[in-house]
Amino acid sequence: PRDGPAGRAVIVGSGLIGRSWAMVFASGGFKVILYDIVQQQITSALENISKQMRELEKSGMLKGTLSAEKQFSLIHGCSDLKEALEGATFIQECTPENLELKKKIFGQLDLMVNDDVVISSSTSCLLPTKLFTGLKHVKQCIVAHPVNPPYFVPLVELVPHPETDPSTVEKTYALMKKIGQSPVKLTRETDGFVLNRLQYAVISEAWRLVGEGIVSPTDLDLVMSDGLGMRYAFIGPLETMHLNAEGITNYCERYREGMIRVLKTFGPIPEFSGEIEQKISQAMCENTPKSINLRREWRDECLARLAKLKTEMKSS
Ligand code: NAI
Known part of the structure; x- marks a missing residue:
C-alpha cells in the first residue's frame, strides 16, 4: 500500500528538524516522504533515522506502538517535488530560516497542491503574514513551530495567518495530538511567537544579573536547572502561582505588590555583546571543556528520560 494508515506527510527539507519530524510522523503511523534539493541530505537523513530508531528501540524509548523496522519502512526519500507531493495530506516545510x-x-x-492538504512551516521566527500572504492556498497555510529536538520536546506552536481557515488550525491541532506532540494555538501572530518571547524575557534578566555581577554565569544557570526548571518541566508559571498560594487570587493578593516592586527594578534591554558576552562565553567554555557535541548528546539523553517520566506521571 502506498499510504500509511494515518495519512501521508511530506517533509520539505531533510536537515536537522526535517529528520526529527519524519520520525515523529512515522511513530504516529504516517507514511512519510522526505524531500530535499540535495540528494545527499536525503540519503544521510535515512541512514541517520534508521540508526536512531534502532537505538531508541533498544533503550525502550521509541515512540509509538510500531516496531522500529515498521516505522522505518514508512519513510521514503524523493528528490522530485511533484512526485513527493502526490497524495500528500500534510506538508511540513523544514528548509533554512531564510x-x-x-x-x-x-x-x-x-x-502544485490540491485544496485539502495542510501546508505547515517549521519556522522559528518568520511571521505567517511574511510567509503566506498572496498565496492562492493561504487558507491551508499555518506555522507549526517545533522545539529542538521535536522527538523529545513535544511542544508545537500553531500560528495562523489572518486568512488561515479555522479548519486548517483544527486539522493541524488534531494531527499533532495524534502523533504525540503537544500543540498550542495562538489566535494571531506576534513576533517571537510565545516560546521565544518567554525565553527572551528569561535570557535578558539572566544577562543583566550576570552583567551586574550579582551572580556568576554558572550559578545563574543553576537557579534555572536546579530551581525553577524543576517545576517548569511539569507545571507552567501560571499554575505555579496557583499552587504556591491558595489559588491565583490569593497569590495576587499576597505577592502583587512585591512582584510590581521587583519588576520596576528590571534594567534595559541588554546589548548581548562586549564584556558581558565574553564573561559568559568564557564561563560556558570552562563548564563544557569536552566537545559541545558530547554535551548535546547528554542533554538529549536527559530530555529523552524526562519525556518518559512525564508520560509515566501522566498515566499514574
Ligand atoms: P538545516 O539547515 O539542518 O536543514 C535545512 C534543509 O533544507 C537542508 O537539508 C537543505 O538541503 C534543505 N533545503 C534547502 N533549500 C531547499 C529547497 N529549496 N527545497 C527543499 N529543501 C531545501 O535546518 P534546520 O535546523 O533543520 O531548520 C529548518 C527549519 O526549522 C528552519 O526554519 C528553522 O528555523 C526551523 N527550526 C529549527 C530549530 C532548530 O533548533 N534547529 C528549532 C525549531 C524550528
Missing part, C-alpha cells in the same frame, strides 16, 4: 527562500518554496507548493 524568508526569500521559504517564500519561493511556498510559491512552488502553491502551484
Whole structure:
C-alpha cells in the first residue's frame, strides 16, 4: 500500500528538524516522504533515522506502538517535488530560516497542491503574514513551530495567518495530538511567537544579573536547572502561582505588590555583546571543556528520560 494508515506527510527539507519530524510522523503511523534539493541530505537523513530508531528501540524509548523496522519502512526519500507531493495530506516545510527562500518554496507548493492538504512551516521566527500572504492556498497555510529536538520536546506552536481557515488550525491541532506532540494555538501572530518571547524575557534578566555581577554565569544557570526548571518541566508559571498560594487570587493578593516592586527594578534591554558576552562565553567554555557535541548528546539523553517520566506521571 502506498499510504500509511494515518495519512501521508511530506517533509520539505531533510536537515536537522526535517529528520526529527519524519520520525515523529512515522511513530504516529504516517507514511512519510522526505524531500530535499540535495540528494545527499536525503540519503544521510535515512541512514541517520534508521540508526536512531534502532537505538531508541533498544533503550525502550521509541515512540509509538510500531516496531522500529515498521516505522522505518514508512519513510521514503524523493528528490522530485511533484512526485513527493502526490497524495500528500500534510506538508511540513523544514528548509533554512531564510524568508526569500521559504517564500519561493511556498510559491512552488502553491502551484502544485490540491485544496485539502495542510501546508505547515517549521519556522522559528518568520511571521505567517511574511510567509503566506498572496498565496492562492493561504487558507491551508499555518506555522507549526517545533522545539529542538521535536522527538523529545513535544511542544508545537500553531500560528495562523489572518486568512488561515479555522479548519486548517483544527486539522493541524488534531494531527499533532495524534502523533504525540503537544500543540498550542495562538489566535494571531506576534513576533517571537510565545516560546521565544518567554525565553527572551528569561535570557535578558539572566544577562543583566550576570552583567551586574550579582551572580556568576554558572550559578545563574543553576537557579534555572536546579530551581525553577524543576517545576517548569511539569507545571507552567501560571499554575505555579496557583499552587504556591491558595489559588491565583490569593497569590495576587499576597505577592502583587512585591512582584510590581521587583519588576520596576528590571534594567534595559541588554546589548548581548562586549564584556558581558565574553564573561559568559568564557564561563560556558570552562563548564563544557569536552566537545559541545558530547554535551548535546547528554542533554538529549536527559530530555529523552524526562519525556518518559512525564508520560509515566501522566498515566499514574
Ligand atoms: P538545516 O539547515 O539542518 O536543514 C535545512 C534543509 O533544507 C537542508 O537539508 C537543505 O538541503 C534543505 N533545503 C534547502 N533549500 C531547499 C529547497 N529549496 N527545497 C527543499 N529543501 C531545501 O535546518 P534546520 O535546523 O533543520 O531548520 C529548518 C527549519 O526549522 C528552519 O526554519 C528553522 O528555523 C526551523 N527550526 C529549527 C530549530 C532548530 O533548533 N534547529 C528549532 C525549531 C524550528
